[in-house]
Amino acid sequence: MRLNEWLRGIAGTFILVSLALGWFVSPWFLLFTAFVGLNLLQSAFSRSCPMMALLRRVGVSE
DSSP states (O other), rough: OHHHHHHHHHHHHHHHHHHHHHTTTTGGHHHHHHHHHHHHHHHHHHHOOHHHHHHHTTTTOO
């Protein structure tokens, strides 16, 4: 997989896991869902994403 596919997969996983935790454990986990969504939104405008930098550092190629 390439960088964009990794990023989408990780973001989708984070959202689904945090929604499940919000449903089964505590509604406070929904704040993590909001954080991921806001991060995706800001990255659309700034073209900068901390997760992409981390993925590059561990060797995921574009």
